[in-house]
Amino acid sequence: MGGSSIVGSYTREILSQHSPIPISIVRNYFLPKWISKDWFVIAVSYSGNTEETLASLAQAEERGSKILTVTSGGQIANEFGHFPQILIQEGVQPRAALPLLLSEVLPISETLVGAPMTDLIDISESLASASKKWGKAIPTPSVIVEKIHNRIPLFIGAQHLGPVAYRAKCQINENSKAEAFNSEIPEATHNEIEGFPESKASAIIPVFLRSSDEDTRISQKMEVAFDLYNEIGLNPINLHSFGNSKIESMLTLTHYLDMVSVELAEKKGIDAVNVTRIKELKTRLASKD
Template sequence: MLDDIKYIHRKDADDALGVAAKQWDQLNYDFDLSSLPKTFSPISNVVYAGMGGSALGASLSSAWPGYNRPFEIIRGYDLPSYVGPETLVICSSYSGNTEETLSCLQQAIKSKSTVMVIAGGGKLVELAKDNKLPLVVLPKISQPRYAVLANFLATVRVIEQAKLSDTKQMDKTIVATAKYLKQLQTDWLPLVPVARNKAKKLALDLLGTSPVIYSGPRLASAGYKWKISFNENAKNVAWQGVYPEFSHNEFIGWSSHPISKPYSIIDLVSDFDHPQINKRIKISAKLLSGNRPHPYTVHIKAKNVLEELLGSVLYGDFVTIYLALLNGVNPTPVELVEKMKKELK
């Protein structure tokens, strides 16, 4: 089925695979940063308001390049009480109409904090222009979850401008990572048969199961993206957990469940986590053998944190799109999300 190109084109009517295959090029996007201040008021902490894929760009940026100030992501309606004049608040929504993010933006304006907006359009852009706020406009892409790398890069540009990271040679690393991702994904493309396509193989192995994705802190944001992609692309419920916290509580939960339960385990392994993390992953697999399904290990070989992080994200997109096709669904539409928005009005 996954080697039948006609079937792929029929089910993938909105060309999710084609969109996924172009994501690497988002790292080359030249953002208009002219509205950003040349110098910033003193910043003591950073708060990023966003939901779903929009929040994910921030989550990825906390793994690379990281922040030299306290940093928090708000996935909800309200900013924390500590937000004040020395807080940088970044409000991000691809559509620009996400009600939680709009609520946070209105609170941020009242708080007299430094406020910036990252959006693709909608009310968020209108409010930014009306209030003369610094604004970074995202490129047009079919779905927010496929604009994650653009959102990530926009966030990195803000970090760079505000001097919120100590990472050197940032541009060089980003350009090299774009080239790396373009090459990395060639083995996952639709024309590559199942026999040589790891993304197709993993999708076939996961069919009929509810995946649980585990990783250490370095790949936690990639694991979160896998969870999003299973749910939105494959219409297949999935969950995520993070080591070492997993081995302090959730680890025990698996011990009482028979192996026949319809779960699958995916371990995202990093070469850049604390060495004890990978030990915990291996020991967990040994101690839970027979009580839970044997884990599938995903280990993206890379030269640095950014390549590994974004390579893991892209691999998850291909796996979950192929799983959508196996499930007989179009990966792109998220009709229930749209129905929820209408019901909330």
């Protein structure tokens, strides 16, 4: 769930063209029936206290699935400590733990499905210098903040940038305490494209996430949709990721959009770290138990 589950989406997307074994993501209390003893379940909960993950883990244990937990501690470390466990450094927000979690989950998943191993050292070096390209290859985050401030960003991704669009939506929600949405091309060109008002500027601003690794048919749909939205006055934004591989382009753009969400919070005078409403929800739920 939340900041932990995005690790599953990134891993699944990176491996979908390499893995001979199905990869399922569960964001709920219930495992699909097909998750059996033959499945390998990687339970990712940074806090270790996510009740949905605990419920799913209990089901996986009952079914005899192979289990690995990835967590910083909490109930999962206590109650499921008899399974192999990767302990992650404590003390950050789950959504900020993406690099810590992904650098454990991705290599293990690549090994499990027999996919080529990503060179994470190489990518981390390139990520460390990626912000030097901001302002050249891509506008500085502050330019984007000016454009999306007072509007509702709709992040539109395709293929490997689909999960990056979803991550961006969640980061704007949690860090900037602002509304945001995401959608995916080509599906969005079959329905959502009809939804924008013709006659007046919308509250929504489309933000297209682009990549040099896009399939040509995807690029064409992205460009035609951008033009249509531009013609009706929505002032859509194109953001081109950079990097030498799909995963590098996912991570450089994630880093960039994370910074957009933090700068948007600063502009609004908001503390990006606190998530008071999620805490309030948990408090109210606890009082119902």
